Amino acid sequence: MRSKRIATITALVAMLCALPNGPSAMAQTAPGRAPDPAICSDKANPPKDTLTQGGCIAIERAKGNCDACHVVPGAASGNIGPALAGVGRRFPDNELRARVEDPARFNPLTVMPPYGKHEILTREEIEKLIAWLKTL
Numbered sequence: 177m178r179s180k181r182i183a184t185i186t187a188l189v190a191m192l193c194a195l196p197n198g199p200s201a202m203a204q205t206a207p208g209r210a211p212d213p214a215i216c217s218d219k220a221n222p223p224k225d226t227l228t229q230g231g232c233i234a235i236e237r238a239k240g241n242c243d244a245c246h247v248v249p250g251a252a253s254g255n256i257g258p259a260l261a262g263v264g265r266r267f268p269d270n271e272l273r274a275r276v277e278d279p280a281r282f283n284p285l286t287v288m289p290p291y292g293k294h295e296i297l298t299r300e301e302i303e304k305l306i307a308w309l310k311t312l
């Protein structure tokens with residue numbers, strides 16, 4: 177009897193994991209922190225959940241590289257710009273997006289790259305990045 181119940185639970189968990197986007201509880205990273213770089217660089221098994229993907233976009237050198245200038249929880253970080261912890265509370269979504277897409281709109285002399293305007297990141301990548309930034 178008991179083993180049958182365990183088998184049912186196992187089957188249910190397997191079904192949940194097989195859902196196209198997976199339950200978000202299956203995230204490979206804790207919200208509010210940078211993911212483990214090893215998870216991001218695992219090309220054979222790339223992260224499937226949006227938050228981990230967004231965090232990877234933030235820390236990957238060829239993508240956001242945000243931690244080169246900003247203190248990012250959980251990453252070895254620079255501090256040329258303000259710490260990113262709490263950005264999701266400091267700015268409404270549209271301003272957060274605008275600051276990533278074209279920071280010169282807020283400071284014409286900024287050293288921060290215009291990720292959207294210069295297509296350093298795709299629209300989809302920016303949305304994933306924003307979703308992750310909001311967890312910080």
Ligand code: HEC
Pocket residue numbers: 234239240241242243244245246256257258263266272275276279282283285286287288289291305309
């Ligand atoms: C070359 C350095 C540099 C990089 C790389 C960089 N930023 Fe910035 N960022 C800055 C600086 C400096 C500021 C302060 C305002 C200004 O000068 O534009 C800033 C400001 C911000 C702000 C406004 C924060 C606030 O509290 O006022 C956000 C949000 C932000 N950056 C997000 C990001 C994200 C996300 C990335 C990666 C996709 C990133 N930045 C990459 C330098 C950088």
